[in-house]
Amino acid sequence: xxxxxxxxxxxxxxxxxxxxxxxxxxxxxxxxxxxxxxxxxxxxxxxxxxxxxxxxxxxxxxxxxxxxxxxxxxxxxxxxxxxxxxxxxxxxxxxxxxxxxxxxxxxxxxxxxxxxxxxxxxxxxxxxxxxxxxxxxxxxxxxxxxxxxxxxxxxxxxxxxxxxxxxxxxxxxxxxxxxxxxxxxxxxxxxxxxxxxxxxxxxxxxxxxxxxxxxxxxxxxxxxxxxxxxxxxxxxxxxxxxxxxxxxxxxxxxxxxxxxxxxxxxxxxxxxxxxxxxxxxxxxxxxxxxxxxxxxxxxxxxxxxxxxxxxxxxxxxxxxxxxxxxxxxxxxxxxxxxxxxxxxxxxxxxxxxxxxxxxxxxxxxxxxxxxxxxxxxxxxxxxxxxxxxxxxxxxxxxxxxxxxxxxxxxxxxxxxxxxxxxxxxxxxxxxxxxxxxxxxxxxxxxxxxxxxxxxxxxxxxxxxxxxxxx
Ligand code: SF4
Numbered sequence: 001x002x003x004x005x006x007x008x009x010x011x012x013x014x015x016x017x018x019x020x021x022x023x024x025x026x027x028x029x030x031x032x033x034x035x036x037x038x039x040x041x042x043x044x045x046x047x048x049x050x051x052x053x054x055x056x057x058x059x060x061x062x063x064x065x066x067x068x069x070x071x072x073x074x075x076x077x078x079x080x081x082x083x084x085x086x087x088x089x090x091x092x093x094x095x096x097x098x099x100x101x102x103x104x105x106x107x108x109x110x111x112x113x114x115x116x117x118x119x120x121x122x123x124x125x126x127x128x129x130x131x132x133x134x135x136x137x138x139x140x141x142x143x144x145x146x147x148x149x150x151x152x153x154x155x156x157x158x159x160x161x162x163x164x165x166x167x168x169x170x171x172x173x174x175x176x177x178x179x180x181x182x183x184x185x186x187x188x189x190x191x192x193x194x195x196x197x198x199x200x201x202x203x204x205x206x207x208x209x210x211x212x213x214x215x216x217x218x219x220x221x222x223x224x225x226x227x228x229x230x231x232x233x234x235x236x237x238x239x240x241x242x243x244x245x246x247x248x249x250x251x252x253x254x255x256x257x258x259x260x261x262x263x264x265x266x267x268x269x270x271x272x273x274x275x276x277x278x279x280x281x282x283x284x285x286x287x288x289x290x291x292x293x294x295x296x297x298x299x300x301x302x303x304x305x306x307x308x309x310x311x312x313x314x315x316x317x318x319x320x321x322x323x324x325x326x327x328x329x330x331x332x333x334x335x336x337x338x339x340x341x342x343x344x345x346x347x348x349x350x351x352x353x354x355x356x357x358x359x360x361x362x363x364x365x366x367x368x369x370x371x372x373x374x375x376x377x378x379x380x381x382x383x384x385x386x387x388x389x390x391x392x393x394x395x396x397x398x399x400x401x402x403x404x405x406x407x408x409x410x411x412x413x414x415x416x417x418x419x420x421x422x423x424x425x426x427x428x429x430x431x432x433x434x435x436x437x438x439x440x441x442x443x444x445x446x447x448x449x450x451x452x453x454x455x456x457x458x459x460x461x462x463x464x465x466x467x468x469x470x
Pocket of ligand 1: 222258
């Protein structure tokens with residue numbers, strides 16, 4: 001069996017992975033972590049059956065639709081396992097239905113199928129099955145016909161009708177997804193060697209690594225909290241990292257949504273990284289997770305940049321969306337991270353229904369006051385499967401038929417109670433300009449670069465960010 005893992009082409013640079021699709025906010029594009037996770041499972045399945053696995057990331061290779069079809073034709077896969085995203089749903093449907101017409105079996109994974117997948121399968125006859133979890137062996141079980149072993153997929157009934165009626169096979173609901181998961185070593189070597197950019201990388205090449213899956217926190221706007229929470233054994237993670245080191249990769253981006261959520265394990269990982277002594281990395285953590293001991297351990301282990309969810313300067317908004325911390329905690333976390341010599345990135349969600357001009361002003365003021373190194377503004381979207389989506393539907397801000405949306409900021413999906421979409425988008429662009437165009441900030445950025453690689457990367461990302469926000 002010939003299997004292709006595919007990130008389809010598109011008119012813009014789309015990031016479709018981890019059930020959170022969006023356009024890139026500047027020029028960055030990291031390795032799609034779903035396909036990385038599936039690559040280990042698919043590689044072992046193919047190897048055991050004398051098959052072949054290939055990866056085609058049309059985003060990294062910047063392939064046109066025609067060039068992508070031609071590359072797929074050249075590989076002649078039996079099965080295409082493709083990312084899809086709400087950000088690019090119309091383009092994805094057109095591309096993948098054409099692949100189906102050319103005789104491929106198409107399995108899909110992505111945010112737009114995270115909720116009501118069977119309804120989408122009834123509308124889109126090219127979808128043979130939907131993968132709901134990439135950190136398990138479901139793909140292998142499905143391809144082997146072992147339906148009774150599948151944890152969570154939407155499949156077509158095997159009843160002789162063509163196409164079969166969609167049905168969800170779910171032996172393990174997300175809320176019960178706990179403990180450890182096993183992932184055969186992701187096959188980084190199958191992904192393109194160039195074409196990925198990470199704004200915070202200090203060296204090239206870099207790799208994207210996942211040491212846990214999902215998130216145990218309940219923030220209501222976020223899809224990751226709906227996935228359950230599982231960790232990978234430290235030994236498995238180290239095996240993957242050592243394989244990367246052996247191939248010359250020292251720069252890592254940990255896609256874990258909260259590094260340090262299992263504290264003892266995070267400290268163990270940091271000790272192992274420190275022993276290796278040659279890693280340089282970036283990770284997400286929460287303002288209330290990174291205490292002094294953890295920040296010190298991360299710094300000693302090679303971490304140079306941490307990203308933390310700020311979301312808003314408004315304590316009422318933080319409480320309403322169940323963030324679990326107040327702005328005073330956020331201020332303290334950024335101050336301490338700086339003390340440990342870590343660069344800081346604040347991620348924000350703007351455009352929630354309660355947003356006003358004044359709350360946006362307060363948020364910008366907080367970002368400046370915290371003296372963060374980078375500010376990342378995400379536009380609120382009613383992500384599939386989240387409590388916030390239910391709220392947006394109830395408020396009439398979105399409809400069940402709204403399948404296309406982008407949190408990356410190319411557009412504003414939601415009006416707020418006081419701001420229409422056009423004003424919201426204009427406000428977001430103004431905030432980006434006001435934050436990044438401060439002379440003191442530009443001077444600090446320029447004087448903090450440590451290498452030609454970094455200088456070029458910062459100029460490229462800076463220009464891309466600016467051109468998207470004028
Ligand atoms: S802590 Fe972060 S990843 Fe976890 S649910 Fe909240 S926003 Fe999502």
